Amino acid sequence: MMAMASPYLSEQTSVSMIMRKVLLALVPGIAAYVWVYGSGILVSLLLASVTALVSEAVMLKLRGRPLRPFLLDGSALVTAWLLALALPPIAPWWLVVVGTLFAIVVAKQLYGGLGYNPFNPAMVGYAVLLISFPVAMTQWPAPLELAQAKLSLLDQLRYIFGRVLPSGLTVDAISSATPLDTLKTQLKLHHGMADIMAAPMFGTLGTKGGEIVAGAYLLGGVYLLWQRIITWHVPVAFLGMLALLASGCHLIDADRYAGPLFHLFSGAAMLCAFFIATDPVSGPTTPKGKLIFGAGIGILTWVIRTWGGYPDGVAFAVLLMNICVPLIDAYTQPRVFGHEK
Amino acid sequence: MIEKLFKFHGGVHPPEHKAESAATPIRPVPMPARLVLPLRQHIGNVAKVKVAVGDHVLKGQQLAAPEGMISAAVHAPTSGTVVAIDEQLIPHVSGLPDLCITLQADGEDRWIEREPLDYEDMEKTAVIEALRQAGVVGLGGATFPTHVKLRADPRHPVKTLILNGAECEPFITCDDRLMRERADEIIRGLQIMAYLLDAECCLVGIEDNKPEAAQAMRTACARSAVPVEVVLVPTLYPGGGAKQLIKVLTGWEVPSGKLPSEIGVQCFNVATAYAVHRFIDHGEPVISRIVTVTGKVARPGNFEVPLGMAIETLVQAAGGAAPDIDGFIMGGPMMGFKLPSPRVPVVKATNCIIAASPDLFPPQPLPMPCIRCARCADVCPANLQPQELYWFAKSQNFEKARDYHLFDCIECGCCSYVCPSHIPLVQYYRYAKSEIIALDRAKQAANLARERNQLRLARIEREKQERQARHAQKAMGAKTDTAADEAKKAIIAAAIERAKAQKAAVTPQNTDHLPPEAQAEIARIEARRSQAMEQQKE
């Protein structure tokens, strides 16, 4: 049967193709991640993927929806990967599983599945974990080159699944506060920016190691732009606004406010700019709306990082802006052909 | 001199598939024995039949006259006999039948008297009227009566006349071939149109994938005295839409709900200009057109086809269709529609016939939910938000759809073309549009009914008061007699009796006055029927 009515032609494209390209674009970031932090992240990715697919299948079954098209569309995998990449790579297994379950079951399927979720599922999962298990969420491993002790893959597996460390090692030996966290605490102790930044965990652009991963995400983002999976509006508005606020305040008081490059290349800023904030389902659709949405995330991220209670504000910034999407869309309708503005 | 071209929002680049049919010259087809001519081949009122079954008509003779201003005449494409005036399947997307005149060709192909029109010595209104009687309509596919667009309106003088040779839809090459082969005639038609409209500037817009056609048109312009500029526009679907072409060439946007003439522009298809020339200079009304036959046929190409010829006969002329086809598309693959039957006739709107097969137009996968990727909005030439319109149409929230400018949608199909979820977006818009139109009509009908009901109630009230006044007067005089009432009732009763008798008498109507053999046949059938009924009962 050909199409019921014209057009009878269609471009060779599909939802699963878009999702596959997003996954592909994440590969450089994952590779950099493994190189910097070790292969523990692969375990998280696998855990999240399996959890996402199984929970998606169960929910589809319960909701009486066809399994094949929705499991193969790849959207659950994208959510799983984004969440896993946002979590600490040595997080206990149940943290990954609980987060993914919440993202898929509540944030996605209970709202109606693919295309119907008003909030970014990965960020909902992340926010729930951050509020519920703050300690586990802040246990980040130090980059390999700074770590006092290097864990083998087997040791990492033991730690992830059993919280068992090789004898003689403590948690503090393998984990450290993140640079954003350190910055916040140190600033509270009235240390100067230059002193803080002198610590080894801070790199040339952002944070040691983290900046390499961020650079790899940027590379993936360029690929997505080239493939026209995403448009430039959200990343440019988000990163631009973040950089603008950071440089403005940095110029006023360089001792209290970190510079723009540090903000761009630390935390989840790059991941968010190209992979999270660009989620079409929970974002606005008009070009102007995308600019407002991106800029809003930029402002909120900077505000939360600078004055908020959490070291990184990307997840909350995205969720808060998700709430505004219908309003943004309604007020940024472009001028239709043949109409006055 | 056009110095700068403008851009319209969006657009797509579907595979062109024009090479298959553009290579060979326009071919004639043998006159078929039977022609079916729908009375509704144009936008506007249905033409009024002027002939009766059994009439012999000549080629070019008017068979149906235009009814009102927005209407067009229908003419005989060959000489022959009118054998039927009845409902037949027509090439319409509904697949419903409509009134048609069927003509049996006599093979002589004898013309009526043809005379060129000395249009420069005539009143312009008379020329317009002559064109109205000639059945000239927009031959790009829209079929809007051309004479309506050629009336010079003092309120909106037309300064710019645009000939549309963009032909942006894939597969279609009839305008391309026409421009290559008959450029002089097209320019001549343009000259007549420019004269009628007093246009100051004439432009021909041709997409840059047709360099030969543009060259031919430029040569023809150089030969004629008319100052015409042939402009190559970028190949981008739907750049051939009238509003889009006007925007590209002039930078002006036709305001929503308005006509191009209101901003001083008028746009015609090149084939329409050719038809105007044929009528004015040769006295030939519109009885044929160029049709591209392509897709899975043996020898794709362009044909000069008499209107009313069956599509299947035309496809035979192109060498026949491949065995794996699953239907014929009339128009292009982006905006055309699947014909309800291969036996429907070629009409004035038939610019292209595509023999469609699954490998040419692969079946669409089942639609997935909309992921709001807004690719549809990126390609929409009207700069609409198709994903929003889709929600409103799907949830039958028609008021909201209208607020989001549903009626500015030109149904070009770009949104469906790029949708990664394979949602038939245009289908939803068509559905919503026709529902809204039907609701508006129902509303109008309801308003009319309300008004008539109120008038009636007012009338009854008035009559009651008058009666009361009369009664009051009569009460003074004599008592009314009831005898008159009784007499009236008796008359009604008698009439009822008569009607009952009549009903009984007229029931078997169609079997009266038959020859004895037929009567006997009927008796036999009745016997068999009662026998069958008996058997059924058992």
Add this chain to the structure above:
Amino acid sequence: MVSALLVMVGLGLVLGALLGYASIKFRVEGDPLVDKIDAILPQTQCGQCGYPGCRPYAAAIAKGEADINQCPPGGEAGVRALADLLGVEPKPLNTAHGVPKPKSVAVIDENLCIGCTLCIQACPVDAILGAAKQMHTVIASECTGCELCVAPCPVDCITMVPIPETVSNWKWRYPVFEIKAVS
């Protein structure tokens, strides 16, 4: 204490005067709610709702005497529109008042018509032409399909004919997809 009382009284007086002025200045002629309800009703004037026409039914709804689900020609869509206007829950059509039918028009069999004018008197929108002892005919475009003329006809020569679908009133269908079995 006294000043507070005075302020309150003064405020009351000023606001009262304002309200009084507004009620005169912005007075609405007629009952706007009845008009709004009447605008939603299909104006078939068939009386199936139990009232002698659409406007009386609208007035009854406005007064709260009639329910919103008594109009079969308006159908479920009509009930929804009324519920939306009045801010109440939509409810299914009350089938005691009839069921929705395809839109039809009355057609008089002109061979049988005796010219009694009874149908003309019954027609709520004056859509039947004719005079005593003259054959009658229905103006199809004005007929609302109310069926009120059918019953009075003494010779049963009026039939309700559904309006056929033609090229001019044809509508695009809602896109429906063939459902594949869940694998």
